[in-house]
Amino acid sequence: MDYLIGEYECKLDAKGRMVVPAGLKRQLPDVEREGLVVNRGFEKNLVVYTRGEWNKILDQLSRLSQFQKKGREFVRKFTSGATELMLDSAGRVLLPKSLLEYAEVGSELVLACNLRKIEVWSKSEYDRQMVELATEDFSDLAEQVMGGFDLEGGLNG
Template identity: 30%
Template sequence: MFRGVHAINMDAKGRMAMPTKYRDGLKNSDDGQLIATIDIQTRCLLIYPLSVWEDIEQKLQKLPSLNASTRRLQRLMLGYASELELDGNGRVLLPAALREYAGLEKKVVLVGQGGKFELWNDEQWAAETAQAIEDANSGDLDVPDDIQNLVF
């Protein structure tokens, strides 16, 4: 289970260190194998353990490819999917195309989302969270009915 917001520095080659608390779990469950792809709704990356991604990939491939919207989704999510591997220092190398898509530079933010991570440019993350908080405070945040019934 991935949770929390982690500020990380990425080096000039596009390598970033995974937070220490996740390294052993990722190495034990998936031999340090990850998949990164683009988020088609926002300019960030989605990073999955390989085993989680394989389930998603199978579901995407089973969708009817004659539907134009489905085909576009498959093209983007599967097409940009890139294999990552934790090195001996707990780092992953992010491909240039993915870094460019998400506007990733030196300062990035890794956000735990349960079974996956989101990886953001730090300035875009700050803007996204500020907008979400503003929307929530103004009543403009569209909260689905099933979430409104949760007790916190």
């Protein structure tokens, strides 16, 4: 799968359904057949994966030792709440109420593509975070995170 791109503002209807934006749907050619998986993010957000990407993560998690408490706890916490999403005939997905409450998502949300996953944020929280990322802060972050890499993604040196 290619990397996903774009940022989409969406609205939830009264039942918690969201229309998958056409620009995003074009990037997910198998979504109607395979569906998606939504789960809690590490921040107050949700993360949507294609079924294939979710299975890759589960393959990684299956290699953690089930004999170590931290491994069991992480798998349990990471996978709790994971829900399969299927598009209905109108191109909508139903986001689970418990996950929407976790992410404090109201009727307005932002879908922000992040490599091979889609982050779901309440619009107000997403806007707040973008304001906090002042130009100088982003420049400093870029230097700290990417400063040692060449254009091909390897370390300079």
